[in-house]
Amino acid sequence: MRKFSALLTVLLAFNTVVYAGNEYPNIYVNTGVWAEDIVGVAEGQVGYSEKYREGGADLKPNQDGGYTKYGAAYNNPYAPWCTYFILWCAKEAEIPNSVICASGACGNPDIMVNWFKNTASWHENEYIPVRGDIVFLDTTGDGGADHAGIVRGVSDDCETVYTVEGNCGGYFGYTTAREIRRENILGYGTPRYYMAERLNGRVTLNSAAYFVPGVSDFSTLMWTGTELEVLCTDGDYYLANVPYYYSGAFRIFYIHRAAVRVKGEVMSAERYYNINRQGRVLGDCTLYCRASEEALRSGITDVTVRGSLKAGDRIEVLYEENGFYFVRTSSVCGFVGKNRIEVTE
DSSP states (O other), X not given: OHHHHHHHHHHHHHHHHHTXXXXXXXXXXXXXXXXXXXXXXXXXXXXXBOBSSTTOOBOOTTOOSOBOHHHHTTTOTTSOOHHHHHHHHHHHTTXXXXXXXXXXXXXXXXXXXXXXXXXXXEEETTSOOOTTOEEEEOSSXXXXXXXXXXXXXXXTTSOOEEEEEEEEEOSSSEEEEEEEEOSSEEEEEOOOGGGGGTOOEEEOSOEEEESSTTOSOOSEXXXXXXXXXXXXXXXXXXXXXXXXXXXXXXXXXXXXXXXXXXXXXXXXXXXXXXXXXXXXXXXXEEEXXXXXXXXXXXXXXXXXXXXXXXXXXXXXXXXXXXXXXXXXXXXXXXXXXXXXXXXXX
């Protein structure tokens, strides 16, 4: 009996160390399959509940408004935290911010909805979700999103959605829990898990991103760890699609090759620039960061317009995409509608 009691004491002590302060450390081992990993991380957090303060005692039953590590990770420790929980799980699952919003602004469910809309990853509530999707709820009936969770499955008749959600009512304050949802579903966001096949580069040190290679002025700063779609080499630079932090939409820049680690082979500029001829601008026009003139729906600032061109300007026409030419001058590059450009020798 004494040996059993001693063993029980050791086990209880171990449990106290692991879950001291109800911290629920992430012990899930990522597989690299992002849709599975975000669910796996979330499942391991079921039972985490709010505290009066960091390291403090649990809140009273069903009490809301306490401290969470999920909000704290985004400098908002006492805020409503259903979407902070999702962002935290995505980060722990090592999902890039081009796949799911990583900005603290997406701690607001409506802003996260807009992020999915901006990236053409939004579905209305008649959509049948899959594991790893994000479900958004309108519990007040005002047409906006006021709660969100991670989809872990659906019923055979597709009428019931099984989730893991943060900021749910629970015995120790508001908690992380498994939920069953049939009503009040506003819609779904599908993180761009398919980007796993396109993201072939990572920024290894904070670096300037340029409009034109070799020009000292730069447009923005690429932070260490940013995942990129590297398109080609161009001398000492890579031409790459870069996810804009807030909207998730891609913009195109040149980045010094020394600042980027690339997986696999990258096409040369000579091969990628399959037009690579001189051109003339037929009329005043706008130069865009991507091959689309579509305005953002969210209203969040995004530099969709790169610059402007004047009738008669001489340009390099490098390649074609989605009805646009990618062109370059001595000071800027970007996309312009094909009907605005005359390709010459």
